[in-house]
Amino acid sequence: MKSVIFWMLGLLTVSTFAQENFKVYYEETDNGYTIYADNGEFCPVSVEIDFKIENLTSSIGDIKIIEVPEQTTKFYIADLTVVDRKKAIRLGFSVRYNHGNHLQKSYDTDYAYHLPFKKGTEHMVTQGYNGKISHANEYALDFRMPVGTPIYASRDGKVVLVEQSFNKTCTDADCAKFNNYILVYHSDGTFAEYTHIKKDSAKVQPGDVIKKGQHIGYSGNVGWSTGPHLHFIVFLQRFNDRETLPTKFLVGNGKQLTRLEEKKRYNKSY
Ligand SMILES: [Zn+2]
Structure with a gap:
């Protein structure tokens, strides 16, 4: 049995569209948790995720901005793995998101x-x-x-x-x-x-x-x-x-x- 203390599981969001079309959530696994996103929008959505974790390690390390393709459900974001099963776990994250690929720099300048x-x-x-x-x-x-x-x-x-x-x-x-x-x-x-x-x-x-x-x-x-x-x-x-x-x-x-x-x-x- 894992002893888990949750904090900050409310989503802090910055978005220009109805947020029911995009969400980030987690599911429990044998070794911890997996974070997923659903994107019901008709374009990619970038999500910035800020983990607040103790006694867990993130599979994506310090990477914070992830592009979620349009019209996808259960898009894999990261695994959070328990470090020491005898100790309490703290799991929280805040996210903000908006349309498009926020890391994109180049585009078709000659269109x-x-x-x-x-x-x-x-x-x-x-x-x-x-x-x-x-x-x-x-x-x-x-x-x-x-x-x-x-x-x-x-x-x-x-x-x-x-x-x-x-x-x-x-x-x-x-x-x-x-x-x-x-x-x-x-x-x-x-x-x-x-x-x-x-x-x-x-x-x-x-x-x-x-x-x-x-x-x-x-x-x-x-x-x-x-x-x-x-x-x-x-x-x-x-x-x-x-x-x-x-x-x-x-x-x-x-x-x-x-x-x-x-x-x-x-x-x-x-
Ligand atoms: Zn004008």
Whole structure:
């Protein structure tokens, strides 16, 4: 019989998605415990685990950040082995987690993104990278477009989250929590977010595999917004924030690849 004192088994979590879709847990074994994770999200999730153990050794030593593949159950994290069976055991851990591979540094920097609107139309970039209104230290683009303009996927991917329940608009940064958006995971580990979409306008749902040029929803003016537009970012997710990334788009007839600039109009004829 093992004498076990548990402490801190509550999970300390930092996440941007419903936590019922991800969990870390343990099962007792002959020699101690095995730690597992379930990931019901439609992309990998990184978990940072901090063991608080006494009279147990961890099979992963000091390794703290582990990537759990999408849609997996009982993903093996670590074994904790009892050192001295005659002594009491203390077992606890805290975790935090979020979408993506948080250890990832490189990605496809040359990807040719498609403009996120309909062939034959033209839109102005009203705020570009590091824009003064709301894009400080952010590689974000605002395309001005009337509410209800169809939005087309800029890149192939898998839909991770759709928020389309809000209808409120305000110009205070606190209103970002009322943003509607479509979050897409790309094959190189980056994410795209199409933000401020019209209430209940998404044409895709989590788990959908989408193709570039696919109609995914309609633009709006919801959340932290100073006027009807589409806010578009590509990023690598970190535990506490997003590392936004500069991207290039095909413009005009689709032969030219360029960084988009503030106050310029871009047409899409491909
Ligand atoms: Zn913006």
